[in-house]
Amino acid sequence: MKVGFVSLGCAKNLVDTEVMLGLLDQGGYVITDQPEDAEVLIVNTCSFIDSAKEESISVILQMGDYKKHGKCRCLVVAGCLGQRYRDELLNELPEVDAILGTSAWGRIIEAIEAVQAGSRVLFIDEMTSIYDDKSPRIRTTPNYSAYIKIADGCSNCCSYCVIPRVRGNFRSRPIESVVAEAKNLVSRGVKEINLIAQDTTSYGRDRTGQSKLTELLRELVAIEGEFWIRLLYCYPNYFTDELIELIANEPKICKYIDLPLQHAHDDVLLAMNRRDSRQDIETLLKKIRSTIAGVAIRTTFIVGFPGETEEQFRSLRDFMAEQRFDHVGVFSYSQEEDTPAGAMTEQIPDEVRQARYHELMALQSQISESINRGLEGMTVRVLVEGQVEGETTLIGRSYREAPDVDGRVYIEGGADVARDVGCFVNAKIIQGFAYDLVAEPAEE
Structure with missing residues (x-):
């Protein structure tokens, strides 16, 4: 069939x-x-x-x-x-x-x-299962890039989120299972391993009571071969100094931090049942930036959360302007049944939520363009993903761009240097735009 x-x-x-x-x-x-x-x-x-x-x-x-x-x-x-x-x-x-x-x-x-x-x-089975390295799998991503789900479910219970109800409690895979899967992928030519979970930095806490992400990463970087590892969905909780140092010093780990923050005003964070304060977040961001040279940081924010005042929204906007994140995803709050936030009485009108969404996106577009212009002259390693039809321009991503959610690097004349999809090439950035970068081939 x-x-x-x-x-x-x-x-x-x-x-x-x-x-x-x-x-x-x-x-x-x-x-x-x-x-x-x-x-x-x-x-x-x-x-x-x-x-x-x-x-x-x-x-x-x-x-x-x-x-x-x-x-x-x-x-x-x-x-x-x-x-x-x-x-x-x-x-x-x-x-x-x-x-x-x-x-x-x-x-x-x-x-x-x-x-x-x-x-x-x-x-509808009990929500306890998770695949392992022995599970048969046909990847639908390009042959050079793959996702490894290191855990499933979530135990954070943010007040706006249904994930714990539909995915169950957080549960991690054993380190040896993740490593075995990664070895198999690298042996098949995968050059980019994207580690994912609902809360990546909580990896291992359900098994041992403490995060085991750095231990897992040390096992993964020991795998022989030319590839990089990208960490996605790294919640601020349990983002340890040890993890920051490892990312800073290990060449195989992309200097890219995906850190979902959701808001920056303490009262809203508390209503969201988030565990961090604005001071906690600012301290972590300062530590990351001072330790990891050239780090790119992505985050997500929710606007229009129930009860969010104009003052609280302005506080979030000011925080974005101050922190100048490389990439930001903005979500207009969605009222979900069976969530504490969904039952809150101070729901924000849709037109207000949409106005706040567009205001933050416009701000981020300006910030991203400014940051990308500042990258002009920098040489980066690019993972080649394709070629512009009828041209010699290659399309790819550097460590600064995650698949599907961030921009691309366009290497003019790059096909004269390398045509193989899935290979790494050096490129010098010559022009930065709001989301994409234009580059030219650089010496290897």
Whole structure:
């Protein structure tokens, strides 16, 4: 049977998709990227905020049309939306044949076989599972870049967030399992390993009571080969001095910190059930910048949180202007049911939230352009990802840009030096824009 897949949401969800693909391939199914040819269609969904839920529903309905106009005989909904809204999906979307919760990805073949036998199934397992290095997996990312999910779930319980409800408590993989997976990826030519979890710096605390991220990283950098390691979703909690020193001194670890902060006013942080104060955050940022030369810092902020006053928003805006982050993602607060914040009475009107969102994004665009102009003349190592069609310009990313969320480096004339996708080349930055950099080949 031919199986088609749509994976929505974050990279952590994508890893679950890749493991399901591996299980299906192992089970003799044929994977197709043509939904009209698929006899089974699987949508791995996201339900983090309203826009993600709307996208998931839209794609489910779109895939459902192939039951009428294509070859599809089985439509499976997997992931967060199914975990969170299982009953509503079954009752309101008759085209859905099976629902798999966030920990039921290992039962994908069982679900398809049950539907073939005439059943409509719902598999919502206890949220304790996580894949390991022995799990079959078909990567959908480019062959030179891969994600490794070192933990699943979250135990932080931020007041606006549904992740603990749909993903379960934080649970880490053993170090030896992560290292074995990384060795396999490097042996297959992977040049970029992106470590992900809902809260990367909490890695190992569920097992030992203390963060084991630095211990894991020391094992990973000892793997032979030319590759770099990128840390994503590093919450400020447990971002230790030891970790900062390791990032500063280890060439294989990108000098790139993804540090979700969410706000900068103490009263809002407290209402969000965040564990840091503004002073804590400023102290950490100062320590990171003074220790890690050339570090690039990405963060995320939420505007329009219930009760956020104009003064508190201005405090956040001033904080952004002072700190000058390299990359910032801004989210307009989404009121989610079954969360403490969703039940708060002082909900901010949508037009106010949107105005604050656009104001911060405009500010960040100015900051990013200023920072990127300041990089002109700097030589960076670039991971080549492609070539502009019909030109000799290469497209890639330096240590400063994470996949999918940040900008690109365009190396004019780079194809005269190297054409291989997935190789590293040196490039001298000649022009900086708000999101992208233009460079020229530099001596190796």
